[in-house]
Amino acid sequence: MLVLWIGALVLIVYITHWVYYWRNPRCNGKLPPGSMGFPLLGETLQFFSPNTTNDIPPFVKERMKRSICFFLNDNLLLLFCSFSIFLVLGCRYGPVFKTSIVGRPVIVSADPDLNHFVFLQEGQLFQSWYPDTFTEIFGRQNVGSLHGFMYKYLKNMVLNLFGPESLKKMLPEVERTACRRLQRWSNEETVELKEATASMIFDLTAKKLISYDQDNATQNLRENFVAFIQGLISFPLDIPGTAYHKCLQGRKNAMKMLKNLLNERRAMQGKSRNDFFDFVLEELQKEGTILTEAIALDLMFVLLFASFETTSLALTLAIKFLSDDPSVLKKLREEHEAILRNREDTDSGLTWKEYKSMTYTFQFINETVRLANIVPGIFRKALREIQFKGYTIPAGWAVMVCPPAVHLNPAKYQDPLTFNPSRWEGVEINGATKSFMAFGGGLRFCVGTDFTKVQMAVFLHCLVTKYRWEPIKGGNVFRSPGLQFPDGFHIRLMEKTRTA
Structure with a gap:
């Protein structure tokens, strides 16, 4: 029984550690604010969520406005992460934020300066890329x-x-x-x-x-x-x-x-x-x-x-x-x-x-x-x-x-x-x-x-x-x-x- 408890504890620690680093990717500097969503799934469901407005997509608009929600206590965040049920619903991050879509980490930019910079540096700092699912649709040599x-x-x-x-x-x-x-x-x-x-x-x-x-x-x-x-x-x-x-x-x-x-x-x-x-x-x-x-x-x-x-x-x-x-x-x-x-x-x-x-x-x-x-x-x-x-x-x-x-x-x-x-x-x-x-x-x-x-x-x-x-x-x-x-x-x- 003790072995089972130890094994369960190790598994919980491992999952907690894995989920924590999924939600807090390693970076040499400071990542933009944002949520990586559920492990593997990320915020894919929210990204594809339908809407009937001509306005900025709710997925982006809701995250563009700043608030203080990303100052949550790290220990509380880690606790929620360990049970894989925490989503940063309603959080606002500004015009540049991080997320995860179809299993890939993504920086979303609603910032005109960053957009211009990305296009200007095409072929040098950036190159065209689409998720693997899009590549499957349009062909790997499209x-x-x-x-x-x-x-x-x-x-x-x-x-x-x-x-x-x-x-x-x-x-x-x-x-x-x-x-x-x-x-x-x-x-x-x-x-x-x-x-x-x-x-x-x-x-x-x-x-x-x-x-x-x-x-x-x-x-x-x-x-x-x-x-x-x-x-x-x-x-x-x-x-x-x-x-x-x-x-x-x-x-x-x-x-x-x-x-x-x-x-x-x-x-x-x-x-x-x-x-x-x-x-x-x-x-x-x-x-x-x-x-x-x-x-x-x-x-x-x-x-x-x-x-x-x-x-x-x-x-x-x-x-x-x-x-x-x-x-x-x-x-x-x-x-x-x-x-x-x-x-x-x-x-x-x-x-x-x-x-x-x-x-x-x-x-x-x-x-x-x-x-x-x-x-x-x-x-x-x-x-x-x-x-x-x-x-x-x-x-x-x-x-x-x-x-x-x-x-x-x-x-x-x-x-x-x-x-x-x-x-x-x-x-x-x-x-x-x-x-x-x-x-x-x-x-x-x-x-x-x-x-x-x-x-x-x-x-x-x-x-x-x-x-x-x-x-x-x-x-x-x-x-x-x-x-x-x-x-x-x-x-x-x-x-x-x-x-x-």
Whole structure:
């Protein structure tokens, strides 16, 4: 019996010691305040907790405000830790705090200076990093996990496809696609806008990337991405029936289809389609190439997903904002109708000059993506120990830059939750700034930013000059932690009449 008691005591001491060091990581300096949550689980559940607000995620907002709760007596804290039941609920730590998400220690930053520093030191003190669960989803050789020369090489490949010169040539096709879809939707009783715009953008992007035509395809490629999306930002539990498991299966099926399409193209023996697959095959055949088929397919997967999912979310939210604010709609419509009036031929297509003249439209897009906060966190990893404002960021720790905390900062944006495109009047946005990072920042500033803006601006042009609409149902925002429309956003679309 004594041996059992001694064994139990040793076990308790061991667990207590382990839990204590889990909650109090060793550091050469001073870690930011914060809680590491439960051992192994950390604060993952709180991070993924859903909310229905456009405000800063509660997980971050609740921890940003300072209080005295982290001055708890160490002995009391150790006692709670030993029973693994203590969570620092309601504690406030300021704009920089530590936590643990999906088993990894993370420094969360809502500090503009630290965010800017992280992006500025990309490739030197920090490098791109995402949790292992994200890597499983996007592929271990996806562009977000590659660094140095290989990343720059892939970035240049994408810019050849979606850079300004290519977009000038694509502009007529983007306009034709938007006009055709809007015409089709106007003949339907109702349209679920998120799904409809996602389908439109996916088909356009897939045609540009791999000459994929859904109408003539034997398999539906996008169906696999729908399954993928449903579990993308969910708790990472890979068990049949969970959203995360379905997500992984969606990726597996999509990758199989992409590989088959690439093999079919390879078998065509030089018949060019002038798309991304042609470029990939040309690169793969070069002597000494650093490109592999696995990297190319992972890149294709990421491009297809990123191009349609984020843009369709932004467009859906944009139409909701227009529906809720007639004065903004009136001003946007006036700008686009002026473009038509100034043409010699009103039936001619949009020109690049006309696109670049859409001053208020770009203000509208900036305001939409500021409030959309589609990406709730941008992850980097510290390559070595870093000192910042009296705190230490240990080597190997992740840093999560929090764009919503920047975009909804009342010190920078007056009434930050109010949709007001005019706040961008006279403001030039070239890349990311300390107060605007809707498209990332630093060396990894999103290479598809211009493509996104072209699609949004052209779609809005076709919509407001030729159609009117009325919301039918849905439009409720849900974040977990990414942006979603759980009930969709259903509208009735009608062609404008001369008196409309």
